[in-house]
Structures are given as structure tokens and as C-alpha cells.
Amino acid sequence: MHVQLAFAPNVAPLPAPRRAARAIERVEHALDVPFGSANPLRQLGALAFLSFWVALGSGAYLFVVFDTSALGAHASIDALKGEPLLGGLVRGLHRYSADAFAAVTLLHLAREWAHGRYHGFRWFSWLTGVPLVLLLVADGMVGYWLPADTRAQFVATTIGEWVGWLPGFGDRLIRNFVTADAISDRLFSLLIFLHIGVGLLILLGLWVHLLRLVRPRVNPVRAGGVAFAVLLVALALVAPALSTAPADFARAPANVPVDWFYLAPLALAQGASPALSWLAVAAVALLLGVLPWTRRETRTPVVVDPSNCTGCARCFDDCPYGAVVMTPRSDTARFKSIARVDPALCAACGICVGACPRSDPFRRVPTLATGIDLPARPIDALRRRLDAAFVHRPGAAVVFGCDHGADVNLLGGRDVIALSAPCLGQVPPSFADYALRKGARAVLFAGCAEDACAFRFGAAFTHARLTGAREPHLHPRARGPRVQEIDAARGDETRVQAALNQQRESIDAVA
Numbered sequence: 001m002h003v004q005l006a007f008a009p010n011v012a013p014l015p016a017p018r019r020a021a022r023a024i025e026r027v028e029h030a031l032d033v034p035f036g037s038a039n040p041l042r043q044l045g046a047l048a049f050l051s052f053w054v055a056l057g058s059g060a061y062l063f064v065v066f067d068t069s070a071l072g073a074h075a076s077i078d079a080l081k082g083e084p085l086l087g088g089l090v091r092g093l094h095r096y097s098a099d100a101f102a103a104v105t106l107l108h109l110a111r112e113w114a115h116g117r118y119h120g121f122r123w124f125s126w127l128t129g130v131p132l133v134l135l136l137v138a139d140g141m142v143g144y145w146l147p148a149d150t151r152a153q154f155v156a157t158t159i160g161e162w163v164g165w166l167p168g169f170g171d172r173l174i175r176n177f178v179t180a181d182a183i184s185d186r187l188f189s190l191l192i193f194l195h196i197g198v199g200l201l202i203l204l205g206l207w208v209h210l211l212r213l214v215r216p217r218v219n220p221v222r223a224g225g226v227a228f229a230v231l232l233v234a235l236a237l238v239a240p241a242l243s244t245a246p247a248d249f250a251r252a253p254a255n256v257p258v259d260w261f262y263l264a265p266l267a268l269a270q271g272a273s274p275a276l277s278w279l280a281v282a283a284v285a286l287l288l289g290v291l292p293w294t295r296r297e298t299r300t301p302v303v304v305d306p307s308n309c310t311g312c313a314r315c316f317d318d319c320p321y322g323a324v325v326m327t328p329r330s331d332t333a334r335f336k337s338i339a340r341v342d343p344a345l346c347a348a349c350g351i352c353v354g355a356c357p358r359s360d361p362f363r364r365v366p367t368l369a370t371g372i373d374l375p376a377r378p379i380d381a382l383r384r385r386l387d388a389a390f391v392h393r394p395g396a397a398v399v400f401g402c403d404h405g406a407d408v409n410l411l412g413g414r415d416v417i418a419l420s421a422p423c424l425g426q427v428p429p430s431f432a433d434y435a436l437r438k439g440a441r442a443v444l445f446a447g448c449a450e451d452a453c454a455f456r457f458g459a460a461f462t463h464a465r466l467t468g469a470r471e472p473h474l475h476p477r478a479r480g481p482r483v484q485e486i487d488a489a490r491g492d493e494t495r496v497q498a499a500l501n502q503q504r505e506s507i508d509a510v511a
């Protein structure tokens with residue numbers, strides 16, 4: 001008999017763009033094979049940061065050699081091709097890191113969207129990301145103006161027409177900035193000021209973007225970061241970034257190469273009309289901006305039980321979203337502090353529940369009331385279901401799963417007790433020990449890969465707790481073949497089944 005026991009879900013099944021999420025998960029999974037922990041799709045935010053730093057560093061060198069006079073700008077940048085090993089390389093790095101920044105950011109946005117990470121408590125992370133896209137495109141446009149070549153001429157004239165279309169700007173803008181007479185030293189000083197200023201604004205925006213995340217991952221895995229940097233260097237050397245001919249406002253520029261990451265709105269403004277281009281930009285910004293409010297909120301945040309909180313601060317240490325703070329308490333002389341939760345920040349992941357020492361199933365209390373708990377999926381329900389299952393199935397194997405990883409309820413075969421939690425991090429390791437004491441033949445923790453955890457730290461903390469690297473530890477008596485873990489994404493149920501069969505066989509072989 002296969003006993004299916006899932007907690008009643010308090011988080012709706014993964015949201016609308018499910019198929020996109022599945023497709024992305026499949027690609028991510030496929031890339032796990034060659035890349036392992038350096039899988040680029042699992043560290044897009046960190047790779048965007050790396051691209052930004054490379055762009056900033058290479059930009060600093062270009063600033064030193066750049067001549068901000070109208071007559072000298074083109075020559076100063078064009079001359080870099082004469083020194084390929086330093087100037088050319090740095091210019092190429094600047095160009096390709098800027099492109100990588102845009103590409104990786106768009107992938108990061110698409111991935112967060114596909115995984116449904118744009119609403120509820122994540123509205124802040126999402127919404128603070130949207131202006132970053134607009135700023136980076138704007139900064140790229142200004143950047144392409146600086147080399148004073150025919151592409152810069154295209155950028156200047158099209159921006160003039162594009163922005164000039166907006167009410168209140170009109171022809172004056174074109175006259176002031178983009179005619180031959182207006183190309184002055186002052187203009188180039190203004191452009192470089194804008195280019196650097198918007199870059200620094202992006203940096204400020206990134207700080208705001210990460211404000212609600214505890215220990216955000218801003219550095220890629222070393223091997224992945226090095227490979228990424230090597231790729232940028234190779235691109236810069238193999239396909240150097242070059243200027244086109246000097247701008248000539250007496251003639252319209254022809255055959256200008258377009259960098260679609262940054263110049264697409266201008267290409268659309270010229271190919272179709274400025275009005276259509278503005279409409280497209282406004283539609284994308286509006287769509288991204290309202291997305292967090294297109295889905296109903298279904299999460300029920302955790303609640304602290306003062307009579308069970310001892311003020312140990314483990315929940316505070318483990319919360320990935322900074323939703324827990326420790327505050328002084330005056331109602332008892334025994335404990336100095338108590339956990340407090342900000343419901344607006346809480347993801348309802350339950351990682352804090354798995355950290356709380358009061359979630360210990362061995363406690364001899366009729367109801368397992370713990371220090372911090374998910375009201376809709378209390379830890380007591382997990383113990384009750386285990387107890388109930390073992391009445392009929394002594395010797396069954398227990399598989400703890402997570403709502404976002406492989407669906408453990410699909411596991412076939414006799415004698416399997418499947419329990420899915422909002423995040424594997426909600427299941428304290430003592431539950432494995434408890435299941436073994438109840439007679440479980442094997443216990444398997446099947447959750448997402450560490451970098452794919454829907455709640456950032458759930459998978460990593462589960463691994464650390466099971467291996468004794470992080471509190472609460474799995475009791476040493478339970479360590480060994482009888483308690484195992486496996487990374488398994490949605491759709492990986494067959495692999496989980498195979499791992500469970502193998503685990504049982506190896507236990508039988510030793511017995």
C-alpha cells in the first residue's frame with residue numbers, strides 16, 4: 001500500500017506561467033550535468049553583478065583615456081584598436097560586459113517570472129528590479145553616444161527625434177543636442193557625466209533591490225565566475241569592439257550596426273515611429289510594474305508562541321527574508337528575548353519552524369506546539385501524520401519532500417509514506433530520527449538543489465542540519481545509510497524512486 005500524506009497546501013500550486021517554469025527547470029537541470037554548482041542559470045543575479053563590476057572597472061580605464069572634446073572624442077576611443085592587448089581588450093570588455101549585464105538581467109527577470117517570484121512578499125524585490133532595466137538601457141544608449149562615430153550619430157539623432165516627440169521637448173532638443181553646431185566639448189562632458197551618473201544610480205538601485213534579502217548571493221560560484229570572465233576576455237580579443245567612421249552630420253549615417261540590448265527602442269523609433277516606440281516602452285514598464293498585483297496572495301505567515309519561545313534566535317539566524325527580529329521580553333525572568341515576525345516580510349516557507357528547538361517530535365506533549373509555526377501547516381500535523389501512518393505501516397520508508405521540488409506524492413510502490421512541506425527546511429532533522437524510532441526502514445529527504453531552492457536557503461540548511469554543520473543537528477545515531485538526501489526538481493520523481501529503491505537495497509545488504 002502506498003500511503004499518500006501531504007500537508008494541506010497553504011501556498012497555491014506554482015502560478016500561471018507553469019509551462020515556462022517547467023521549461024526553464026528542464027534547461028537548468030540539463031545544465032547541471034556539465035556545470036554542476038557553477039550552473040549559470042542558478043546564479044543569474046550574481047553573474048549580473050559580475051558583469052556590472054567588469055563594466056565599471058573597464059569603464060574607469062576608458063574614462064582616463066577618453067578625450068571629452070568634440071574633436072578628440074572619436075580619435076581617442078578609435079586609437080585603442082592600435083593597442084589590442086590593453087586598450088582594445090579593455091574596450092571589448094566594456095562592450096561585452098555591458099551586453100552581458102543586459103542579457104543576464106533579462107534572463108534573471110524571465111527566470112524569476114517563470115518561477116512565479118514576482119508577487120506576494122516578493123513584490124519589493126520585483127518592483128525594485130523594474131527601474132533597473134530602464135536605467136541600464138538608458139545608460140547603454142548614452143554609452144553608444146560617446147565614441148562620436150556614425151552609430152553615435154544615429155543614437156544622437158534618433159534620441160533627439162524620440163525624446164523630442166514627447167510633449168514639452170520638441171525641436172529645441174534636437175537643435176540643442178544633435179545638430180553639427182551643438183556638438184561641443186560641453187556636450188561630451190555632459191554625456192560622460194550622465195553615463196557615469198546613471199551607472200552609479202544603478203548601483204544604488206541594486207542596493208535597494210537586495211534590501212529585503214538576507215545574505216544575498218552577489219558573487220557567483222568561483223569556477224563559474226572565472227569561466228564567465230574568461231569568456232568575456234575571449235570575446236573581447238576575438239571580436240574587438242570597434243568604432244564606425246567618425247560622425248558626419250552633413251550626411252545621414254548608413255548601415256549602422258545596432259546593439260539590440262540597448263538600441264532596440266531607437267531602432268523601433270526610426271523603423272516605425274517614436275510614438276510606437278514610446279508605446280512599447282510604456283507597455284513593457286507598465287506590464288512589469290503591475291505584475292505583482294495580478295495574483296491573489298495565499299500565504300499565511302508564521303506566528304510566534306510566547307509560551308514556547310525560549311529566545312534562542314535560531315529562527316532569526318535562519319530566516320532568508322529577515323522577517324524575524326529578536327526583541328527583549330519582560331514577561332518572564334527565564335528568557336531574555338523573544339522572536340517577533342513581520343508578516344509582510346514572511347514567505348511562509350517554514351524554515352524557521354525547522355530551526356526551532358521546540359519543534360522536536362520526541363517532546364512528550366499531546367500537541368507539538370512549537371516556538372514559531374505555520375498556522376495552516378503546523379508541525380504538529382507532521383508528527384500526527386507520521387504517528388498515524390506507522391500504526392498501519394510499520395517498516396515503511398518515509399520520504400520528506402517539498403512543494404516546489406519533485407512531487408513525492410507521485411512515488412509508487414508499497415510502504416512509502418510521502419510527506420510534502422512548503423520547503424524542506426520546515427522539516428527538522430529530528431523527524432528523521434523520530435521516524436526511525438517509529439520503525440521506518442529508510443528516510444529520504446528529497447528537495448530542490450541548493451541553488452534552486454524556492455526559499456533561498458531551505459535546501460542548503462537541510463543539508464547542513466543533516467550533516468551536523470548547522471543547528472539543529474541530526475542525532476549521530478540516525479546518521480548513515482538509513483537517512484539520505486537527494487536533490488530533485490519537479491519532474492524528477494523517477495530519480496527519487498530509484499534513489500529510494502537503492503537506499504533500501506543497501507540497507508538490506510548491510511542487515
Ligand code: HEM
Nearest residue numbers: 045046048049105109112117125126129130132216217218
Ligand atoms: C539589474 C540587474 C539585477 C541584478 C544584478 C540582480 C541581482 C539579484 C540578486 C543578487 C538577487 C539575490 C539572489 C539570492 O541571493 O537569492 C536577486 C533577487 C531577485 N531579483 Fe534581481 N537583479 C537584477 C534585476 C532584477 C530584475 C530586473 C528583476 C525583475 C523585475 C529582478 C527580480 C528579482 C527577484 C524577484 C528576486 C528575489 C528572489 C527571491 O526572493 O528568491 N531582479 N536579484
Ligand code: SF4
Nearest residue numbers: 309310313315356371
Ligand atoms: S527558534 Fe523557536 S525558541 Fe528560538 S527564538 Fe525562534 S521561536 Fe523562539
Ligand code: SF4
Nearest residue numbers: 319346347349350352
Ligand atoms: S516562514 Fe520563512 S520567511 Fe517566514 S519567518 Fe519563517 S523563515 Fe522567515
